[in-house]
Amino acid sequence: MVGHGKRVKKQGGTINEVAREAGVSISTVSRIINGTAFVAEDKRRAVEAAMHRLDFQPNYLARTLITGRSMTVGVIAEDIVSPFYADVIRGVEHALLDTPYQPVLNSGHWSTRHETRAIDTLIYRKVDALLLLGSTLTDDTLRGVAGRVPLILFGRRVPGLESHCLTLDQRGAALNATRHLIELGHRRIVHLHGPPGQQDAQERREGYRDALTGSGLPLHPELELQGDFLEQSAAQALTHLLDARVPFTAVFAGNDQMAAGARLALYRRGLRVPDDVSLIGFDDLPASAFTIPPLTTVRQPTYQIGQALARHALNVLAGQPSTLPDFDLPLIMRESTRPLR
Amino acid sequence: MVGHGKRVKKQGGTINEVAREAGVSISTVSRIINGTAFVAEDKRRAVEAAMHRLDFQPNYLARTLITGRSMTVGVIAEDIVSPFYADVIRGVEHALLDTPYQPVLNSGHWSTRHETRAIDTLIYRKVDALLLLGSTLTDDTLRGVAGRVPLILFGRRVPGLESHCLTLDQRGAALNATRHLIELGHRRIVHLHGPPGQQDAQERREGYRDALTGSGLPLHPELELQGDFLEQSAAQALTHLLDARVPFTAVFAGNDQMAAGARLALYRRGLRVPDDVSLIGFDDLPASAFTIPPLTTVRQPTYQIGQALARHALNVLAGQPSTLPDFDLPLIMRESTRPLR
């Protein structure tokens, strides 16, 4: 087999070699690299030539060891696989693209243990700031982390860290979505919600209830079904409901993936969407515009959120005042809902 | 606003302070940390107590500066947003979980410029090995990179780096899929392929043609439609075909996302799947089991691939011989295909 050799090849000389090659001191070279001070034109030329000849690249580690700044921002997402977080990450990456900062990604996997490990790793790696896209940690723990590194949170509102928390009005959006169903004439509306421990899941559920009670409609506990934000759980839960012959005419799913699961359960029983049952999701994943039928859902502007998060991090790192913007969660009307009857 | 302070807080003392606190030399502390040599029980106790008291954590940068090994493996995916690569990444993360190595992710965004930048950044950050999940770079460039850092490639077969390349038989799998359609009696089969510059896209297209010619069927250039692996492109291309009233009875999409786009185009025209048109995808994304109808598709064992890639990297880093395994691409039969007539 073609071996790589166990050691990385020496990377084009050190600042010392450049200095010798150019006949100047290393401080002069350093000044040229960092633009710290003016340097005579001829020396600058000589140094630049030497750097080029030796294919010189400053050593990141040595440099960071001194300055204390690694020029990286750590990003931990609950799950990189999730299309939702992936798009936020895309926004972060994009916003950082033409800055000296680099994102470093890691996953929390919805697990306290993994998330803790990821955080420790990134702090150990000396990231200059940390972005948490969702978190399973307690407020206290989070405040502790914020004491070790500038911390910016998405999807959590932690007392004491408010100005670095970006949350969306999940409850209001869920209320909107449910109300839309009510306005279409639906009365028995199923809600597929995520894990009770999950803040977003909880808020959406409350929004659903708000809409019902706000319209003077009764709450039907048997219509609130728990899932885990994945397709399968929703399909199962709804299938059980169908088997129990509990009547309903609409479904508000806690996210688009659960909407897809619900959709399949309906399809299996020969129920049409939206003719027999109306369906609304939450997230507006890219794929949801292409489901059959295209899904009516709540849009979370994930990409823009990622950008906002990154820009805020940049500001914080620059020591500038910065406020996280607010985002609306519009209901995107497509074809999975229609008036009852 | 709640400020973070511009500087990260001092992280629980240095090895020097620990040594002083414990009344030993720093080398003794270093030995205990790294298990480099045996240390008397009482000193070990004292040092561990001191480390705990000072909340000591060795400085990653200083350590790496000396050892030359950062204990990280860089991972560059064309696109983290893509569900396909995301699952490979999940496999990589998982395989690295209980090792001293940490993955560091970055995106190439299907762009030579971005990919080059990502590679430079990661090498600059001194990753010990680099995993490329897809690449837009030339063979020569890739060989150049391999000279700077141990390189492992997925989805590319580069002469000279064969033993570190993991590729799948896209062509054979595409042939299988198409042949399945042929065996069901289909003769006019549309193929939605990805960008011509993309190796996978090219190979799948060839597999499609192989199947046709292998069965003695004619190639119909008007049935080969180009897309970009996203839903929208497929929907458009197929809509055009439908408008032009070109007859066909089946569609083999270059990936599941394009299959979804095609599905919607058919739906818009009132064509049923599989009753009027059979549809096959490629990738077997998690969502594809929940489309309407569930999609027949070629499964790429992405998670296992990620694991294999990471394990190979580990072996290479350990200086052990290692061979990348082969993976089958089975056709997953679901409900989007059926015999003609």
Next chain:
DNA sequence: CTGTTAGCGCATTCAC
């Protein structure tokens, strides 16, 4: 078994 010494590669005071 343990302490002393010398750097890793670079930014950063200081003098000149």
Next chain:
DNA sequence: GTGAATGCGCTAACAG
């Protein structure tokens, strides 16, 4: 403007 010296925090010889 520029060079010499100092040290970031740690590991790796080197002596004892």
